[in-house]
Amino acid sequence: MTNRDNTLDWFMLVLRRDLTLSFRRSATYITPLIFFLIVVTFFPLALGPSQSLLGSLAAGIIWISALLSSLLAVEGIFSEDYRDGTLDQYFVSSEPVFILIFAKVLCHWLVCGAPIILASILSSIFLYLPSGALFALIISLLLGTLFMSLLGALGAALALGKSAILSAIIVLPFSIPTLLMGTAIMSAAVNQQDYSGFLSIMGAMLAVGIPGLCLLTVEAILLNYE
């Protein structure tokens, strides 16, 4: 018997549980953040401190680093719950699996995506990103990292019980549209053009992706049960 309150309770339960586990295991949120900061700082070191060069590359550098680092922790979204029997119990309980998946995606985004967005504000300073483009950077990363978490969950579900790197390899090709949209938004913003069209497309991708990719993830997990 599932009414609306019950579904919300179930959603909050999974979210709270995953957040608690993530924060007790600090590596889950620190690793992607450190990785992001290291990659981003390598560029001024390698390319030299020229303001015009770095300024023109900044948006692309930040976007690529954000995509790669948000994929780092993807494998852990389901693997532990799969191994220790938690997923079995959640599936048998008649609570909706879809909600479970969405809560897990959201947790992954809060733990990996959100800190990266904050760090990107910091790195935009030392990469000389034009200050007018900062808002576009934040909003495009907000949509982009959430989409990456959704894709990552699908990859993790498909690669469940197999090697950890596989999920990242599955996901990377599918992240190209997100990357293209993100960098299109950024180059428009840097050139002070209107980027609302690209932003709408990205929003539309997310609007389709949240239900669509979550449903696909449900099916992908069920595949692992033979």
Next chain:
Amino acid sequence: MSNILKVKNLNCRRSGEEVLQGLSFTLEAGKNLEIIGSNGSGKTTVLRSLLGFVNDHDGGVYWNDSEVSSTFQEGDVSCFYQGHQIAVKPLLTTYENLKFSSSGFNSSLEEITLIAKKIGLKHFLNRQSSSLSAGQKKRIAIGRWLLKDFNLYMIDEPFTALDDEGIELIEDIVRELNNKGASFLITGHRPSGLNSNKIYLDVKNDK
């Protein structure tokens, strides 16, 4: 009494290989059934086939007297499953392990404290489970049975890693839940002291 679960001529395969053949039984509400067999005899496969986690099987499965093709999700039976992996997270406390389970999210602190007392873990309520013994973790898993009322409990080898008191605890809890009309489908290596029908599986050595 109504039949919660009826299985007719169930054949199960794992990776194309026949694990067991021709299993039939009925389970009534408030009654228990034990599937007893040695390692590799297919006890776990039976449970996972009934739940739809393993789909390579044929035979008739009836939940509440209506036939379902493969999975429990089609049946209108509220079911609790506990496998070999008991889903107790070392990083969570006893309280959190009970609360954040599929059955516990509607339970209040008082209810959970009461259950922790019953399973002998009252003083460990706020201690992370990594510091508990294997038997104590198993007790947490048993505590989850009490969080919500189910019609059917499918428990894979509940008696492993438990001391005599733990075994008594399970027997008490099963009796209590039986009185509420719940049924248990249990696997094990040897018959337990539970009031139940018992089915013995043979290992197929001819592979």
